Structure formats: structure tokens, C-alpha cells
Amino acid sequence: MLLEVKDLSVEFATDEGIVRAVDHVSFSLAEGEVLGIVGESGSGKSVTNLALMGLLPRPPARITSGEIFFNRRDLLKLSEKRLRALRGKDISMIFQDPFTSLNPYLKISTQLMEVLQTHSSMTPTQAKKRCLDILDSLGVPEPEIRFDSYPHQLSGGLKQRVMIAMSLLLEPKILIADEPTTALDVTIQAQILDLLKGVNQKHGTAIILITHDLGVVAGLCDRVQVMYGGRIAERGSIDDIFYRTKHPYTRGLMESIPSVDIEPGARLKPIPGSPPDLTELGAFCAFSDRCSKVQDKCRTSRPALTEAGAGHAFECYFPIGDSLEIGKAAS
């Protein structure tokens, strides 16, 4: 395994109490794999990955348990200096918002070259060539002009390409993409997703894709984990999640999103209620308040992770029986 997260828990101390953002989460990532992490706001998907990158603000965040193994080293035990050497080089990240993640005062050239100057021994000429090559390979038109521009001179889609270029400069083994297309238009989203797919296929870069959009997951991921209330509600192969759904929350998510195949005027099936208050989680199923299959047991004890097949597991006492035929999911 390239990356192994074991029993990770993250808490935040806030005025309202202790927020358990990530609650005993374990997962792994194989080389060249694309893992999707799906969840709504407050599900713990972003915090999990900030922990991986060692980017959690501490305090208020506190890692109360767990280990994160990368190359047989526990990232949580590394010094800041060692972590910095690893960030960007072995594991790099694309943030959600291309509009705020680039420094508006610095030219694209400065921001890209900085990565190479920090982490490699390239001469400035070599570094510039590498930057231009990578911009070109990501389909940035007239890379030399863009290289010399400021961020505000680029469109959202181009900015996101520059962000991706920056994260790929050092050929990382793992790329974490946190909602990489949420701020973009659909046609640009499609281009960026194709790009990520290409990076994965050509360079074997493993990708962790964090998103709330099941459509994006369907096109790109090999495996998916659905998070809810800081825990993994269900995880499995892409087919397990879409066609052999076990957890009522996963099913609820699929039924509540309209697809372009929907009949005009059709009724959607929303999940009632709203996501849980993370200060009030305890020894019960976090989804119990909103679940259609809830019983007393769900409110008094928390279900353990149950295996449904190779790699397919869920946390629910009353899972959904064998689901839909392949090709007929969620529409």
C-alpha cells in the first residue's frame, strides 16, 4: 500500500464544545489508484486530507488517535522540516478554489518556479523549461504568455490548470484534489476531469478525489468511500457503491440528486433533516435522525463496520438488500 490511514481521529476545540470532525477513520490507497471521498459539508472529508498533508491548524485541531503511513513512515510523527520536504514532492494537493489559492501579487512564473527551486536542484533554465512543458501538456494555450501573467489575467479554468501544473511539477506519488471542479463551469469541469484522468493513466499518479458530486466520482474513481458525521458510512469499489449500495445514506444521496435523465416535473426524494451537529455525536448512528430504516437499536448503539464482500464494507444495522441491476442505478 502506498498510503495507509489507521484509526485517525481529529477534534477541534470550539466555543460550542469539542467538534469530532474525524472519528476513527481507516483507509488505504494503492499505487496508481483513484479513490473518491464523498460527503456533504461537515462529513470530515476535507479534514481527513488536511491531516494527511500535515496542514491542520493546531490548535484548534487535535489529532487524538491514529497513524498515517506513507513509505512505511508515520507522517504524524515527522518533524515539520521533514514534512515540508515531502509535501509537494511526494504528496501534493489541488485546492477547491482556484481564485484564492494563487498569490495575486506574484506572476505565475514566480509561483511555479518556487516549487522547483525549493525541492530540486534544477538550474533556472531547466526549471523554466519544465514549467513550460507541463503547462503545455495540460493544454494551456500559449504557455509562454501565461507563464508571464498574473493570476487575475487568467480565467478560472486556466487558474485551475496552473494549480494542477504546480502540483504535478515534482511528479508526486499522490495527488489530493479537494473539490477541484466545484468552482468551475460544466464544460471546464469536463476538461479538468479529463486532465486528471490523463495524469493518472500516463504517470500512474494515485489520486484522492474529494467531492460531493457523485457524477464526478462515477467517471473517475476506482474506489469510493462515503463519509458521514466524521465516519466512513460505506466504502467499496465504484460498482459496489453504485450498484450494490448497502448504506441508507449512500442510497439517499443517489436518490436525492437529479440526473439529466430525469423526467421534467418529477419529484425528487430528498433526505429529510440536515447534516448532524458534530458536537453532539455519541454512541449512536449519526445518520439515525434522517434514516428511513431507523430502529431503536440505531439510537442507542453505534453499528460496527461490516464486510459485505471483498473491500466492500458499511456501518449500518439495517443495510439495504441487494440493490439495483447494473446499468440502472439511481435515476
Added chain:
Amino acid sequence: MSQAHLLEVKDLKVHFPVNRGGWFKSEKRVVHAVDGISFHLDVGETLGVVGESGCGKSTTGRAIIQLIRTTAGSIFFEGQDLRPLSFKALVPLRKKFQMVFQNPFSSLDPRMTIGDILAEPLNSLTTLNRSQRKERVAELLEEVNLNPKFLNRYPHEFSGGQRQRINIARALAVGPKLIVADEPVSALDVSIQAQIINLLQDLQAKHRMALIFIAHDLSVVKTLSHRVAVMYLGKIVEINETRMLYADPKHPYTQALLSAVPIPDPHKERARKRIKMTGETPSPIDLPSGCTFHPRCPLAVDRCRVEIPILRKLENGSLTSCHLAK
């Protein structure tokens, strides 16, 4: 102009002047945010307006509600042109058209209670007295499935979905005939989006109000709309009845847009083919010659570079502005 339509927009233009260049030699230029659009809307009908950022869909919505100054054209509401009216003359009409904004966090005054927020339009646009207003506010909260006891709470005590319900209640307060909803669900979690979409459907059926639903999410628009208009660079490039627009899109831009929507089904998603557009939307300051879509169009021919296409009726009912569409 026919009396039958609730709303009739004719050749509407909204241009924003921008200054470019140095302090001494500034050059007057304009952003063609909305550049000559025409459409109509009937009582109780929903028109979806889709397009990518910068296509002018939000500006169109705001122009109809008269929140921004328009440059040319006319907006007939119940047969009366709103454009020449003064701000004062518009006030009594405002209870007939209302707006729901995108961001549920910034569109409610954090210093006002929910009761005050909902009473405000009643106060300024109706003649209800204090006790009638109170009654109406309680009724509104119930209508959007919120507990009437929430009256004295402040916006920060509510989740995004609940705030959007309050926003909708505020728009409903004065009993409008038309509501313009600008991306009302895009800031919400997916499981909450469906709740709000269903609520809008219910309210519309109950009150028979017309709805202009502006969104970039084509699936959401399809669920709600009777007809859909697709905008590109300030113009409507295609407008048709919803089912037909999605089943048989005629404009190459509509086709490309639809083919880019991810499908939440792995087998279908991996099997389907995308129509690839090259490049990105050009600047609305320097519009391309001829058909504004030609630099990105996979089908463009010489004629598209010189001759501006106009909307014309096609066999499947679509109004499309493309020289090649059949």
C-alpha cells in the same frame, strides 16, 4: 405584444461601460452582459435559464426585476413596459415580482429577526396592519415548512437550507405573480437541494406563480422547468420545451453543454462520448464576429465567422440561433 403573456421581454440589452487604459487616454468600452434577448413567460410557467458564468443569466434576472438599469429593449409585465417607469412608479408593482438570491448566508440581514425579515416586504408593499402582518408571517413560515416559533430567532441560528426557505418565504410574502430565483440551490448540500427543489414545485403548483429559474446545473433546471433557455455571451442561443431541449438539442453549444454534465452512474458515464469544445468563453467586451460561438464551435464554417445568426424556429419546436441547425 399580446396580452396573454405574463411577461414579455423584447430585445433586452444590458451593457456595462468599462474604462480601460491610462489616466489620460482612457478608452470607453462596454461589457455586453445581455445583448438583445427576447422571450415570454406565461402565468404559472417555469422558464429555466442556463449557461456558464458570464453568459448574462443573472443580469437578465436582475434586469427583469428592475434591480439594474437596462440599456435598450422592453420588459412588458402584464402588458405594461417596466423600463420607462420611475423608481417610485415601480414600487406598487414590486409586489407582483420578487426575487430569491443565491447565497443564503449574505441575503438575510444578520441583525434582523426572521419575523422582521419576513414582515419587511409586507410593511413596505402592503396595507396590512400589525396583527395581520404577524399572522401572515406565521402563515409564511408554515408554508415553507419552518416552525412558526422560529419568529424571534436570527439568521445565524439556521442552516443553509433553512435560510433558503426563509428567503423563499420572503419572496412569497406579498403574493407575487413572478419569482426570479437566481441559483437558489447551488450553495446547498446535495441532500438539502432536493428539499428546496420540491418546495419550489409545491409552492408553484399551489399559487400558480411563474418562475424564472436561473442555474448552471442542467439536471436541476430540467427537474423544475417547463421550458429552458440556453444563454451564451449575452444571447439566447436556444430555447425550447424542456423535454425536447434535453432529448434533441439543436444548437452545438447546447449539445456540448449537455454532453459535459457528469452522469451519476459509472457504466453510463464511462461509456458516453463528450462533445469537445475548444478554448474558453471569449470576453464579453470584444465579441467575436459573426456567430459569437464560432471560435469554440466544432462545426463552424466560413459563414459563421461573418454572418450573425438569428433565432429561427426548427421542426422540433426549438428556437435556435445557428446557421447549420436543422
